[in-house]
Every structure is written in structure tokens, then in C-alpha cells.
């Protein structure tokens with residue numbers, strides 16, 4: 001049966017198998033990294049248009065255009081939050097400042113301790129994909145990814161690394177941290193793409 005779109009005043013519709021969560025739980029693998037501003041940099045590398053690596057230290061990154069987006073947040077463990085306001089630097093801004101070569105099809109977003117998530121370039125260029133530094137006007141806490149975490153509202157939240165340190169432009173797809181450990185290569189919650197065994201030919205490199 002086709003579900004009606006959510007109407008004003010009604011609870012927004014959630015992707016299949018998800019439930020609304022009050023509050024904001026902390027979910028990640030491994031320890032929370034310590035932020036060392038003097039060592040921190042945000043690096044865009046791989047198949048850039050000019051062949052070079054683009055770097056911003058924390059002061060420079062903080063000076064990039066600040067925008068806000070409103071989006072949902074869906075964890076594959078089935079909790080969701082809706083209409084969250086995120087502030088930071090949009091993926092589109094990063095793509096403009098550090099353009100990819102024309103052959104780029106995917107990106108790998110890298111975080112502290114080698115956590116990574118791969119995205120199709122077409123997911124990364126979404127209007128509401130954002131390197132968030134703030135949530136509802138407040139700086140992120142350490143557990144939630146301070147100083148920078150990626151948010152891609154239309155994908156499961158594991159596709160949004162906390163403690164981001166870099167973006168690698170790729171000319172072919174490669175699986176990231178959870179994608180190598182049995183999670184779906186694309187991770188669209190509306191299609192309930194949770195696990196790698198649900199993948200169809202063309203969804204990504206085989207496990």
C-alpha cells in the first residue's frame with residue numbers, strides 16, 4: 001500500500017523498521033579521540049582536479065562559510081531522530097573549494113583512528129550533506145564528533161563519520177569501515193539497505 005506523505009501537524013514518517021528516539025544517544029566503535037588543534041587538519045586528497053592535496057587547519061576550517069541544514073538521522077540499530085538542525089560546512093562548499101577530477105565517482109570520508117565511510121559522489125553532492133560543527137546552534141560535544149562530523153541525512157548514520165579528518169576523491173568504489181564488515185555499500189534507509197547480503201549487482205564492490 002502506498003503511504004501518504006507526512007502532513008503538517010502529524011508525526012513525520014520514518015523509514016521502514018525505524019523508531020523515534022528521544023534524546024541523542026552516542027554510538028560509535030572505539031574510543032573518543034582527543035582533539036589537538038595544533039595537529040588537526042582537514043585534508044582533501046586523491047583525484048583532485050589540480051592533482052594536489054588541499055588542507056585547512058582548524059582556524060582556517062572554522063573560517064569557511066557556515067551554513068545550516070535540517071535533516072533526519074537514522075541509525076541502522078533502528079533509532080531515528082527527525083528535523084535536526086546541523087550547522088557547518090556543506091559538502092558542496094568543500095567540492096567547490098577543492099574540486100574533484102572529472103573521473104571521480106566516489107568519495108571516502110576518513111576520520112580519526114582510520115574510521116572511514118564510502119559514498120557515491122551523487123550522495124556526497126546532496127544539498128544537505130554537511131560537515132557539521134554544530135547541532136541546534138551548539139558546538140558538537142566530543143562524543144558526537146567534535147570538531148567536525150559528516151551528516152548525510154538521506155543515508156544511514158554510519159555513513160557520517162565523527163571526528164572527520166579528510167576526504168579522498170576516488171575514481172572507483174571501495175568499501176569503508178562498516179561496509180567491509182557486513183553493512184550495505186549504499187545504505188539508503190528508505191530502501192532499508194542495512195546489510196551487505198541485501199546488495200544487488202551494481203551496488204558496490206563485493207565483500
Ligand SMILES: Nc1nc2c(c(=O)[nH]1)N[C@H]1C(S)=C(S)[C@@H](COP(=O)(O)O)O[C@H]1N2
Nearest residue numbers: 026027028029075115144157158160161162
Ligand atoms: N568515527 C566514527 N564515526 C561514526 C561511527 C564510528 O564508529 N566512528 N559510528 C557511526 C554510527 S553507526 C552512527 S549511528 C553515528 C552515531 O552518531 P552519534 O553518536 O553522534 O549519535 O555515528 C557514525 N559515525
Ligand SMILES: [Mo]
Nearest residue numbers: 075076077158
Ligand atoms: Mo549507527
